[in-house]
Amino acid sequence: MLDKAIQLRESGQYEEAKALLLQLVKLDPNHSSVWYQCAWVHDAMGLEREAVPYYKKALELGLPGEERQGALLGLGSTYRTLGMYEEAQSIFIEAIREFPERREFQVFYAMVRFNQQAYCDAMEILLKQLAETSSDNGIQMYKKAILFYSDKLEQTWD
Template identity: 25%
Template sequence: MDDWQQRVDAIWDDAAERGEEATLAAILALAAERPSGDPLALSESAGAYDYAGREAEAEPLYRAALDAGLPEPERSRATIQLASTLRNLDRPEEAVELLRDLLADRPHDPLAADARAFAALALFDLGLGAEALREALAALVPHLARYGRAVSAYAAELDDE
């Protein structure tokens, strides 16, 4: 890990004590050290705006980071964070689509369960309670010690009628 990322991580480690706006300012200062359009700097900036509750400012930065070729594993993380941002901006349909694309492209991504959890929240926002529960249970099944097959079968039977 390079020095820049270590300094970014140190800011996030102290974010609760630092506060939202001070964390945002610190991350933006570090991002300014990177070349214009740097995908890591864009992603960290987006996350800082999100942390400060400024989702409308975070969204275009997440998109720019992804468009600029943000590498894995940061790419999956930024995709999930963008989906959460879209949900907070009352655009759960877009969030679900983004997460489903991530899961289709990378079904074994280390953050697949995280993506499913956020998809479940967005599906619930859409009034699709059974589909949301199915998604949440799908994230849980790989971690069940004995009854994964039964839970999968019962989840498949859920509907919103």
């Protein structure tokens, strides 16, 4: 049934997926993947506030690798869209510590820092991600300079 619900979500049949997932939550309340999928479908439907408790429960129950990463990203992003910047920041800091190789957490964290009006911090994070991941020739040609200036955006030289 979980696979069916995932297929429904992936094909854009959100109402059907949601109904099936809510049934599964009642049938198997200790299945972390069901809670995660339930959060995901709520998010996909634009029901961010309703998604939060499902993400939290999925994480509390324990999710394996990729699902844990997805739930952390989903919860942090959802908090951000709800204007809950402190909560989002906390989630992304945890995710960055736990999964330092996953750059998407840094990018979403930069969005939170922007929302917190920490513009220089947000730009620094994004510039570093750009310089370290872009295969664009121009970016790579100036990678050293981009990295150097990334934390000096307000500094001027005479």
